[in-house]
Amino acid sequence: MEQLWAAPDALTVRAVYEQVSTTRDLAYTTVMTVLDRLAKKKLTERERDGKAWRYRAAAPREEMAADLMRDALDRAGDRREALVRFVDQVSDEEAALLREALARLEEREG
Amino acid sequence: MITPVLLAVLALALAGPVPALLARSDWPYRVPRAAVALWQAIALAAVLAALGAGIALSYSTAGQPGEPRFDPSSPRDLLAAAILAMTALVVLRLLWATGKVAVGTRARRKRHRDLVDVLATPDGLIPGLRVLAEETPLAYCLPALRGHRVVVSVGALDRLDDTELKAVLAHEQAHLRARHDLVLEAFTALHAAFPRWVRSEVALEQARTLVELLADDDARRRSGPRPLARALVALAGSPAPEAGLAAAKSSTVLRVQRLADPEPGNTALAAGTYTAAALLLVLPTFTVAAPIVKAIVNAVS
Numbered sequence: 001m002e003q004l005w006a007a008p009d010a011l012t013v014r015a016v017y018e019q020v021s022t023t024r025d026l027a028y029t030t031v032m033t034v035l036d037r038l039a040k041k042k043l044t045e046r047e048r049d050g051k052a053w054r055y056r057a058a059a060p061r062e063e064m065a066a067d068l069m070r071d072a073l074d075r076a077g078d079r080r081e082a083l084v085r086f087v088d089q090v091s092d093e094e095a096a097l098l099r100e101a102l103a104r105l106e107e108r109e110g
Numbered sequence: 111m112i113t114p115v116l117l118a119v120l121a122l123a124l125a126g127p128v129p130a131l132l133a134r135s136d137w138p139y140r141v142p143r144a145a146v147a148l149w150q151a152i153a154l155a156a157v158l159a160a161l162g163a164g165i166a167l168s169y170s171t172a173g174q175p176g177e178p179r180f181d182p183s184s185p186r187d188l189l190a191a192a193i194l195a196m197t198a199l200v201v202l203r204l205l206w207a208t209g210k211v212a213v214g215t216r217a218r219r220k221r222h223r224d225l226v227d228v229l230a231t232p233d234g235l236i237p238g239l240r241v242l243a244e245e246t247p248l249a250y251c252l253p254a255l256r257g258h259r260v261v262v263s264v265g266a267l268d269r270l271d272d273t274e275l276k277a278v279l280a281h282e283q284a285h286l287r288a289r290h291d292l293v294l295e296a297f298t299a300l301h302a303a304f305p306r307w308v309r310s311e312v313a314l315e316q317a318r319t320l321v322e323l324l325a326d327d328d329a330r331r332r333s334g335p336r337p338l339a340r341a342l343v344a345l346a347g348s349p350a351p352e353a354g355l356a357a358a359k360s361s362t363v364l365r366v367q368r369l370a371d372p373e374p375g376n377t378a379l380a381a382g383t384y385t386a387a388a389l390l391l392v393l394p395t396f397t398v399a400a401p402i403v404k405a406i407v408n409a410v411s
Binding site: 038041043061064065067068069071072073083084085086087088089090094095097098099101102104105106108 | 218219222224225226228229242244246248249250251252253261278281282285290291294321335336339340341342343345346362363365366367369370
């Protein structure tokens with residue numbers, strides 16, 4: 001994915017494989033499978049170029065990250081049920097109450 | 111004629127005043143597991159009672175047992191059929207809402223998981239953990255039958271020490287293990303099935319709070335109350351300008367105050383709550399079933 005984000009144009013599987021294999025020991029078919037799977041998930045787009053497929057990222061990294069963060073921070077609407085958050089942010093007023101309760105706990109535990 | 115009225119009254123009570131009253135009480139927070147069961151019983155009993163009222167009303171309108179033939183020229187029979195059709199419509203709407211919520215939630219979750227998998231780095235501390243390079247403190251889980259994820263942002267890691275992080279992860283794993291998301295999904299579906307002007311947020315909000323308490327209790331048993339309370343304060347108290355604050359009073363204060371108190375555990379209260387839940391389910395079921403069974407027995411003999 002990093003290679004696709006970095007490249008200005010769509011890349012063939014061969015090109016991605018050549019870049020990836022400089023740092024990691026991966027088989028050509030593995031790269032092909034991963035790219036195919038990413039395309040099915042609509043994270044990459046691909047076009048025919050002769051016999052080969054050329055892949056490009058479906059959106060810039062920043063855009064995908066923003067998309068993810070929208071999901072993660074949404075607290076109303078129907079995105080909300082998709083993930084279960086540890087805790088939501090609270091107001092200043094509530095933060096004071098929180099610190100008070102924590103102080104009580106620390107004191108009790110000694 | 112008395113059965114439909116009773117059932118309708120029960121349905122209305124379970125839809126409005128009972129949840130409102132229960133949501134204002136503090137005791138359910140001491141027995142979160144039993145309280146979840148009670149809320150589920152209330153919701154289910156309300157639906158059953160409403161459907162039962164429809165069936166019973168149509169039945170008593172249609173005439174006496176022993177003349178079960180449908181007569182299209184009789185207005186009484188037509189009315190009965192109309193009431194029955196309305197009841198069926200409510201059932202369909204419930205099923206539709208359940209399906210829609212289930213499909214929609216899964217699709218959004220899958221999309222989110224795909225994004226997490228390309229954007230975040232795996233971490234071997236617990237299965238499915240992904241670390242996201244974001245400054246905003248975040249910790250959440252994506253439940254799934256297979257391939258769940260626990261996502262923690264770098265911003266969150268910066269604010270937590272090792273024991274606190276362990277407490278957060280224990281909390282999320284408790285959610286994943288107990289499939290709390292399915293509990294919430296049922297309440298969401300019920301909420302979505304009813305038109306805006308009759309439904310209330312109370313049951314769904316309470317269910318959300320109670321499953322958080324359940325996960326807190328689990329994490330507390332594993333790592334003690336202090337790291338968890340500290341983690342809650344560290345992650346909740348940090349400023350997040352992009353978030354719409356004060357939208358709803360959060361349950362966070364309740365959760366930390368609860369950790370500051372000695373561990374709750376009230377067997378009698380839990381038993382009482384479970385009994386109430388069971389009774390709630392048995393009562394409307396029997397009132398609906400009794401006349402139908404009687405009619406069948408009459409028809410056969």
